[in-house]
Amino acid sequence: MTDLAYIELALTAARPQALGALLRYFRDLDTAEEAFQEACLRAIRTWPDKGPPRDPAAWLIFVGRNSGVDQIRKRAKNEPLPEEAAFSDLSDAEEDIADRLDNAHYRDDILRLMFICCHPDLPNTQQIALALRIVSGLSVPQIARAFLVSESAMEQRITRAKARVAKAGVAFETPDVHERAERLKTVASMVYLVFNEGYSAGITNPDSAAFCDEAIRLSRLLLRIFPAEPEIMGLSALMLLQHSRAGARFDAAGQIVLLEDQDRSLWDRRLIDEALAMLDKAIRHRKPGPYQVQAAISALHARAARAQDTDWGEITLLYELLEKLAPSPVVTLNKAVAVSKLKDAEAALDLIEPLADKLDGYFYFHGVRGGLLMQAGRSGEARIAFDRAIALANSPAECAHIRQQLDRLGEPVARTV
Amino acid sequence: MLYAILCYAHEETVFAWSKEEEAAVMDRLMKVQEPLARAGKLGPVGRLMPTTAATTVRKGKEEALVLDGPFAETKEVLLGFYTAEFDSLDEAVAFSKELSAVNPGSSSYEIRPFYVFHPGEIKKAEGGSS
Numbered sequence: 001m002t003d004l005a006y007i008e009l010a011l012t013a014a015r016p017q018a019l020g021a022l023l024r025y026f027r028d029l030d031t032a033e034e035a036f037q038e039a040c041l042r043a044i045r046t047w048p049d050k051g052p053p054r055d056p057a058a059w060l061i062f063v064g065r066n067s068g069v070d071q072i073r074k075r076a077k078n079e080p081l082p083e084e085a086a087f088s089d090l091s092d093a094e095e096d097i098a099d100r101l102d103n104a105h106y107r108d109d110i111l112r113l114m115f116i117c118c119h120p121d122l123p124n125t126q127q128i129a130l131a132l133r134i135v136s137g138l139s140v141p142q143i144a145r146a147f148l149v150s151e152s153a154m155e156q157r158i159t160r161a162k163a164r165v166a167k168a169g170v171a172f173e174t175p176d177v178h179e180r181a182e183r184l185k186t187v188a189s190m191v192y193l194v195f196n197e198g199y200s201a202g203i204t205n206p207d208s209a210a211f212c213d214e215a216i217r218l219s220r221l222l223l224r225i226f227p228a229e230p231e232i233m234g235l236s237a238l239m240l241l242q243h244s245r246a247g248a249r250f251d252a253a254g255q256i257v258l259l260e261d262q263d264r265s266l267w268d269r270r271l272i273d274e275a276l277a278m279l280d281k282a283i284r285h286r287k288p289g290p291y292q293v294q295a296a297i298s299a300l301h302a303r304a305a306r307a308q309d310t311d312w313g314e315i316t317l318l319y320e321l322l323e324k325l326a327p328s329p330v331v332t333l334n335k336a337v338a339v340s341k342l343k344d345a346e347a348a349l350d351l352i353e354p355l356a357d358k359l360d361g362y363f364y365f366h367g368v369r370g371g372l373l374m375q376a377g378r379s380g381e382a383r384i385a386f387d388r389a390i391a392l393a394n395s396p397a398e399c400a401h402i403r404q405q406l407d408r409l410g411e412p413v414a415r416t417v
Numbered sequence: 418m419l420y421a422i423l424c425y426a427h428e429e430t431v432f433a434w435s436k437e438e439e440a441a442v443m444d445r446l447m448k449v450q451e452p453l454a455r456a457g458k459l460g461p462v463g464r465l466m467p468t469t470a471a472t473t474v475r476k477g478k479e480e481a482l483v484l485d486g487p488f489a490e491t492k493e494v495l496l497g498f499y500t501a502e503f504d505s506l507d508e509a510v511a512f513s514k515e516l517s518a519v520n521p522g523s524s525s526y527e528i529r530p531f532y533v534f535h536p537g538e539i540k541k542a543e544g545g546s547s
Contacts, residue, residue, distance in 0.1 A: 005438075006430075006521040013429035055492050056427070213435070220432060223469040227486035236469065277470040281485060 007047050010056045011040050015137045016221060018060035020109030026068055027172055029116070029134070029162060035068030036060065042067075107225040108174055114187040114218070116165050126161045128194050128211075133158050136214050146201070146208035184226060188235050188291070191218045195239045203250045204397060212243045233282035234292030240275035241298035244268040256401040260307040272302045290326040293318050312341040329355040333365060336372075345375035363392040367402055379409050419460070420509045422499040422516070423527040431496060431522040432467060445519035453501055453512065460500030468494050493524050500531070 018039070022032035039060040043052075053059040117131040125147065132138045144154035175183060198211030219236040226232055248266035251257050279299055282292050297318045304310040319335035333352055340348035349372050352365070359365035370385035386406050393399040434442070453459040473484045487494065499516075503509040506528070513526040 003521070009433050010427065010430045013427065013433045056430075217432060220467055220469050221429070224486075227469070228484075233469075233485075274466050274470055277466060281470070281472055284483070 003048050004044065007044060007052065010052055011043060011060070012137055014057040014060055016110045016113055016135050017057040017106055018064060019134070020111075020113040021057075021061045021105065022064050022068065023113055023170075024105060024109050024172060025065055026072075027170075029166060031068055031072070032064075033134075034071065035064040038067040038071075039064035105174070108180070110221065110225055111175075111180070111183050111187060112170065112172075114190065114222075115183045116170050118186045118190045119161075119165050119168055121164060121168070122161055124193050125197075126157060127190055128197050129154065129158055130161045130165070131190055131194060131218075132211070132214065135218065138214070142207060146197075146205060146211065148205070184222070184229065184232070187222065188219075188232060191215050191222070192235060192239070192291075194218065195242075199242060200394065202246075202256075202395075202397065203254065204395060209246070212239070212246065215239055216243060228285070230282040230285040230287050231289040231291050233278045234289060234295045237275040237278040237282065237295035238291050238298055240271045240278070241295060241302055244271035244275070244302065250397065254397060255404070256397050259301060260310075264305065264307075267302070275299065275302070288321065288325065290322060293322045293325060297322075310341070312338050316342055329358045330362075330364075333359065333368060337368060340372055340375070345372045348372050349376065361392065363389055363394055363398060366392060367398075367405075370402070370405060374405065374409060383409055418503060418506075418530050419532060420501055420503050421529045421531050422501065422509065422513050423495055423529060424497045424499075424516070424520075424523050425493045425525045425527065426496045426522045427492065427524060428468060428494045428496070434522065442520055442522065446516060449512070449515045449519060450499070458502040460502070462497070462499045464497040465495060496523070 015036070019032055019036045022035050023029060026032045026035065042063055043056070043060065047053075114131065114135050117127055117134055119127070122130065129143050129147065132143050133140065140155050140158065141151050143158075144151045147154060149157075171179075192215070194211050195215035198208050198213075198215065201208035201211075203209060216236070216239050219232065219239060222232050223229070223236060244267050245259070245262060247268065248262040248264070249257055257263075275295065276299060279292070279295050282295075297315050300311050300315050300318075316335060316338040319331060319338055322331050323335065332355060336348040336351040339351060349369070352369060352372070355365065366385045366389035370382045370389055373379075373382035373385055383406065386402050386409075389402045390399055390406075393402065450459055450462065468487045471485075471487045473487060475482045475484055499512075501509075501512070503512070509528045513528060517523055517526055
């Protein structure tokens, strides 16, 4: 790794804190981003000679703030003065450095930066794109490749999302305890969205698969600023556990390999160990939540040396707890899979029949139902369910997986797609 | 003399490494350790998990307090350690310089002599790993 590459890493690492502080200061995302960009350019010019500062984020905030103020002054000469309120914090521009780099705001700065990406009017994909651009600092081409759209389309999408965020206005006052907790919850689900975007792409698209690493990095960032939040520990553990199987989820031909058929020696033990440590820490708080329970379920799979060693009884109990904490038909569907292992396919089918209306448009429902019907020896019904699943498949790999199941039924595959 | 070589680094930066970058650094660090290991002078070497996985037990008024995270929030954190037998401090310094040269993530290597309190023996628990 060259020095320059290392400086870029340091800049990426410092980005959420530095940009978050500049946003609080300038109260305008574009100005803050420009100021941060300028500070980064200066870092690339000066750090190789002088060596990186001990606290890169503080350096970037200081330099970015000065450069932003210069820009505003230059503009002010040519344009009518902006409203005073637009940069009300500027009055203290000459104050002591130590005050400017005040760490007391640091936590809320990062949280705010992440929270503005979660505006409820923005569809999920735009929230993800915005967070990756603003918080993680990924380039537009990189994000565009991951979403399989052109650069100009992604540029437009991000610009529109930013305009939407700016129009909505951002709360700059320090949030109270409840507001902070609400923000944290919203941000946590956004981080999990980023993860899932990468997870569902799997190996088919390395650009979006990198989102998994990015989401894990964001969860560690959240944990550093909120070290005692068990649900954030749970989220982190859950993503680490799911990501630990990345090398085993697809075979050489790119086909999906189900959990029970995966080569467990390919699971990343380091990620699993970190996840188990996080989960232990979370459980000590005795405040169960949906992420912790999902992580606990995932951990039971990770702890089983072989698929047949899986503790399905405990997993069923955890799904029952999850049904209470965060009821959803998808949770019940997953519980049914555990019940099919614990008891039999018919018992599981009894559980999922009432979900048919709600989950009719869901690929996974028909895939699971087809599998259960096949196990129960109800081939005709299984075939109908699999056909429905193929019609709803989200990726070629999902489609191919169902076709394999149909092959196992021993009849010619119906041409649906 | 037995020495512990403690590696300090900016955690955010090191955990922003890609898998490939991480593997390249580890590979270079292994090469630096090889001669010591061959000479039978290298003890256990450990990599610490992120501080987010840390728990601190701190002396309280009555009972000890159990806190999430590391004891103090600092910019640089302990990232890993080496234990080795060196004939002189110069030798320990030379080794640390070699480590530093191949590891762009490290900010400093602290060299601390230590004595063995207990040689210990860790039996691998079920589900555990290296």
